[in-house]
Amino acid sequence: MIGLGGLVKKNIKMKWFTFCTYLLLVLAVFLIGFVMLNNNKVLNNVITSFFEVAENRAFDYRQTLRVIHKQPIPSDEIIVLAIDDASLEMLWDKYGEWPIPRNVYSDVINYIEQKFPQSIIFDLLFIKSIRKEQEADKALTSTIDKYNNIYVGMNFDAQDLSIRTPIDLPKRLEVKLDNKSKVDFAKKYSFPNCRPILSELLNSKVHVGITNVTRNSDGIIRKMPTLMMYKNKYYPSLSFNAGSNYILGEATDKFVIDKNSHLLLKDIKLPLTNEGDVILNWYGQSGTHKIYPFYKLINEIDGKFIGEKLDFKNKIVIIGTTAVALHDTKSVPIQNNVYPGVEIHATFLNNILDNNFIKQTNKTSDYIIILAVVAIVGLIVMYSTSTIFALLSTILFSIAYLFISYYLMVMCNLWIPVVLPLISIIMAFAISFLAKYLIKSRDFEYQYKLATVDGLTELHNHRYFQEALKNQIEISKRYGQEFSLILIDIDYFKKFNDTYGHQAGDAVLKQVAQVLKKNSRTTDFVCRYGGEEMAIILPNTKVEEAFFNANRINKAVAEKEFHLNSTEVGNVTISLGVATFPNDADDAPGLIEHADKSLYYAKEHGRNQVGRI
DSSP: OOOHHHHHHHHHHHHHHHHHHHHHHHHHHHHHHHHHHHHOHHHHHHHHHHHHHHHHHHHHHHHHHHHHHSOOOOOTTEEEEEEOHHHHHHHHHHHSSSSOOTHHHHHHHHHHHTTOOSEEEEEEEOOSOTTOOHHHHHHHHHHHTTOSOEEEEEEEEOOOTTTSOOOOOOGGGOBEEEEOSSOOGGGTSEESEEEOOOHHHHTSSOEEEEOOOOOOTTSOOOEEESEEEETTEEEEBHHHHHHHHHHHSSOOSEEEEOTTSEEEETTEEEEOOTTSEEEOOOOSSTTOSEEEEHHHHHHHHTTOOOSSOOOOTTOEEEEEEOOGGGTOEEEOSSTTOEEEHHHHHHHHHHHHHHTOOBEEOOHHHHHHHHHHHHHHHHHHHHHOSSHHHHHHHHHHHHHHHHHHHHHHHHHHOEEOOOHHHHHHHHHHHHHHHHHHHHHHHHHHHHHHHHHHBOTTTOSBOHHHHHHHHHHHHHHHHHHTOOEEEEEEEETTHHHHHHHHOHHHHHHHHHHHHHHHHHTSOTTSEEEEEETTEEEEEETTOOHHHHHHHHHHHHHHHHHSOEEOSSSOEEOOOEEEEEEEETTTOSSHHHHHHHHHHHHHHHHHTTSSSEEOO
């Protein structure tokens, strides 16, 4: 008998075999899908686009929940001076049209600088004046040139070179990059042309940053560039330029990206995507940062104070438009919300100050996560005793994964994939049940074989013989058919065992069994009756045909050389007895008894023959 330890080991082995089979099935499904996608570019693009959009939307929901559940606090060091609808109306009334004369910004700069701001950032493009107001432009450029903390924006684009000739930008604007990673800005942020601002500004000491932003395929801005390329040279974005100078305490023209794709600013590490983006972490609905209407500042400059004076000391002041009529609003991940461009730059800058960017897992980590959830679902299903329990456990695991993905974003600023792992969970659940069914079918076959097949001879065992005999009697009675039974006994088997040993006896039993199967029909039931006795049930076989088959089998055994061991061979004979239903008996015990008497007759009359009474 097999001990308890043996049963436990066997059960563990079967469990592992089941689980490994399941993993192989899952991997096979993913591999087939991968090959199909690679061979079909259209399908690959569609599915990739679907997963990208779905994953981005899952990110949006987490960001929305985050600002509702745990409202992040924006920095009070950032102030947005917004040219909103009310300010635009006042400026129209005062100056006649938009854009306003640039000497107004000169007055604004001088007024704010009296309050000792940390920096002033213009999210405005000071391109050549539409109205040729050279004096106003000159007033602006001369004022800006008095200070070293002013930042202005400029755009790169892909304008047709025949319409606008690309200019060479001053060397002071470019930065050097020591890139030790696989980040490639050229994939997404390399431009052939630029929309230059006033040449006086380009050649002054003002800080110039690029204001380009890139939307995802669904039109939503989730990322912002740090550096961009123009004529194979690197230039900082507007917010990054201001933020890096704030962190470093001085302007720099050299940056380092480490091997882990972090752009280094002292102790702050900006996690970059493969294209050189950073993923923004949002602070809430539009207006979360301190926003002051531009008209209030104009009134202060004109001596018309409304409430308390604006405090700009040590503040980062960002000036830009929020008026709907100026069309500078963009969709952002916060649900049902749009941000004006100036607030997106404020968010980017705020992320730099807080070191608060989102870091997205790379493909290797994503694959590990998918394999982990697939393995967990497989274990749940494989070790569950009921389908309902397995289903509920899988659903709870999926919910737990969603909570984990949310809290990793809230607590660790980590964006792990959601859509593909959830789809993998569903697929894993279905495939694991398929694997479990296949393994159970294999187990049933194995257990059935153990219950019905003799382990030594691989013939049907005695229990199977008794069931088959009863069934054959029922079939023969129903259809009025005859069938026969042959009982077989190996001659002098005990003496054979005593002479050559039990191992040789086992070898003879196996070889006799092979001769019986080889000389029987596929419809016959060849069984080990017990000891050295064997039996053959021959359906739809009359008595004379049964005797013919018995004699043929007897001759085949007698003529065969049997291998007793690795060196010795010998001959073996058998004695046989035949009984036919319903001629000799009409029930199982009667048939066995008649065949046994015939067998005994053969043994008494010299063996190696078919007995007949």
